[in-house]
Amino acid sequence: MKKLLFIFFSFSIIFSTNAQLLGNKKEYTKADTLRGSLRPERTNFDMLKYDLTVKVNPTKKSIQGVNKIQFKTLKKTDRMQLDLFENMQIDSIIYHQKHLNFAREFNAVFITFPKELSAKDRDSLSFYYSGKPVIAKNPPWDGGFIFTKDDNGKDWVSVAVQGTGASLWYPNKDHQSDEPEEAEIHIIAPSELMGVSNGRFTGKTKIDDNYTQWNWKVVNPINNYNIILNVGDYVHFSDKYKDLELHYYVLFGHKEKAEKQFQQVIPMMDCFYEKFGPYPFKEDTYKLVETPFLGMEHQSAVAYGNHFSNGYLGNDLSGTGIGLKWDFIIIHESGHEWFGNSITASDIADMWIHESFTAYAEAVYIECRWGKEDARKYISGTRRSVANRTSIIGDYGVNSEGSGDMYYKGANMLHTIRTVLQNDELWWRLLKEFSLTYKHKIIDTETVIDFFETRTKEELTPIFNQYLRYAELPKLVFKTEKNSIFYKWETSAENFNMPIDIFISGEKRRIFPTSTWKKLEKAQNLENIQVDLNNFYIEVEK
Incomplete structure (x- = not known):
């Protein structure tokens, strides 16, 4: 969102x-180009899988992790660009049990392999990193981590990075043109808390007296900004829609409110299945996860922070009252x-x-x-x-x-x-x-x-x-000349010939304006002409 x-x-x-x-922006920097452009260091590789393990320390507001990246080489090359925000430390990049050389430029990390890789090779590397990630000041309106406390004083951690970039908190090829075909996410969190991520829960492992690892697996393609971690004092409940598993994770004490509010998921699925087709990630299940920010479309782990109320934080974006009939974030x-x-x-x-x-x-x-x-x-x-x-x-x-x-x-x-x-x-x-x-x-x-x-x-x-x-709306212009009414489109787009419905003294008629004046037959008075602005988003000038 x-x-x-x-x-x-x-x-x-x-x-x-x-x-x-x-x-x-009117002017762009080299950092913008490194992040947004597709050069051989990116296009020569196809990302196949991210196997991401991240340890979260809420007290220090720090993370430590490794992304084991599986990739396919599309063309012969010895150089790759991955991305990780420059404030994060690169501990090492390991390839075939050896350290790789790398150079950093802004948030881009250029890796040099010891020898040229052949086309169509499947290979992997492990990217170890650590540090204190950027903290969002007003999530999700700015990107970053959220370290906060719930109402019971328990740590509550999440992250939202759409637009800002997933490389804010883990190394990846941070461009929407390439998605890993699958992903595993392992969240190491304080043992009194739960780690929730994308896909299907595959089990947990006790690391030591203080930390537990929560394991999740995604078997569908997933874009970088959708990969997520949530750490909190969660309780879990579930439901089912047809053959789709519905899973819900909310803070302790919120289950009763959530069970009532999340009933809206079933009629939503009825509608979207009919109009758009089946849920696209059935194998990874559907989840709503309560978060300390309003919401985000994290794939198979949708972030929910609308306080179990209808509308958008209790408001209606349309001003009609209709938006208060349903929960905007869901x-x-x-x-x-x-x-x-x-x-x-x-x-x-x-x-x-x-x-x-x-x-x-x-x-x-x-x-x-x-x-x-x-x-x-x-x-x-x-x-x-x-x-x-x-x-x-x-x-x-x-x-x-x-x-x-x-x-x-x-x-x-x-x-x-x-x-x-x-x-x-x-x-x-x-x-x-x-x-x-x-x-x-x-x-x-x-x-x-x-x-x-x-x-x-x-x-x-x-x-x-x-x-x-173009910024401006198409403008439908009317004029009166010699007791006749004429009309045309004024637009920036070439060949704009969109038909439109009007009412002449209450009678509906479809007209076909172009960029040149046309005479409106059987119309004498501009005041009797109404344009169907309910169904056409345009500007009208009489």
Whole structure:
């Protein structure tokens, strides 16, 4: 999810949804390029598995660990780039029982192998590290570790790093274009606490009188920022949906409230299975884990910190009241399991693929539960958080996300395209086929647009381009000339010919504006013309 920025105006609350958004910078540094670009030191390798062991010391606010990385060499090379924040210490990098030479540049770690590796080789190395990781000041709005206490004075530890980077706390190839095909996470935590991570619990081992190791295994591809650790005084309970295991981990004393609130998971699964297809990580189970921050879409271990209340911390993002019927964090963050976790953007600049579809999934859930009209009201209401100041798509190759409009401007774009198509049966088929076609795949904006154009046989590229690549909304302009009314589009995107519905004296009519003036037949008075702004997210100028 990413963070939600609160702005208070009188009796209303306007929310702009982002989490650790890096924004559209005008100037980039070498550090940005090292993090965001794909050079041979990265593209010559495919990450196959992370086997991560991390010992957490809440008293010292420090961690110590090793990531045993299995990889495949795609081209002959003797050099690899991994990433680890420069404040963390590299203790050693071991390859075939020998220490590897490495050099650090900002958060990048360049490793030199003793001899050239052959193409298609499968190999491994062990990356040992330690230190005091960056601590988040306001998670999840900024990335870092959270060391805090629960209401009973017990240590409670977690981490949130979307946007900031998983290399904040463990070494990895910190780019969304490459996911390990599987992962093991071993959390060594104080023995009176529990360690909870992604995937399926495989057992625990007593390390000594003070520490216990909790073992978890993920058998599906997982992106770096989704790998997580949680340490706390947790209690566990479970449920089942069809053949999917549902597991819940909440703090001691919160089980009764959680059992009631988490009942929303079943109707959510009913809806999302129907509209998007089965849960994409069945083998790894579905989990909600209570966290000391609001929420995050950690794959198969969704972070939950909404205090067992409906809405978004008790508020409605749409201002309609409809958002208070359901728990925002359960629905939104779980929606990311389909969009963001299963389907992942290859560059952080295309994060709209994660956020626009997931923000739209909120309205999908509402439509499943309470009908199309409530869904329409909700999604229209979320426009109050849209700024329309910068483009939704960021700059490629420099670790740059676009604007926070990727949430609800993007969701309203999808709602607009649905209305353009005028075929709900086709729309639902498209969404489900999109989810299933790109399940466990890494894609980009062009792939999304091509999918929707190919399946609909409609020219949708100009529509996607206007909403995603330009700050301003498409503007429908009317004018009166010689007792006649004319209309046209004013847009930055070329060939923008989106049809739109209007009402003339209450009678609905679809018109087909272009960039040149067209005469509106059977219309005499601008005041009698109403544009369907409920279903088209545009600007109108008369």
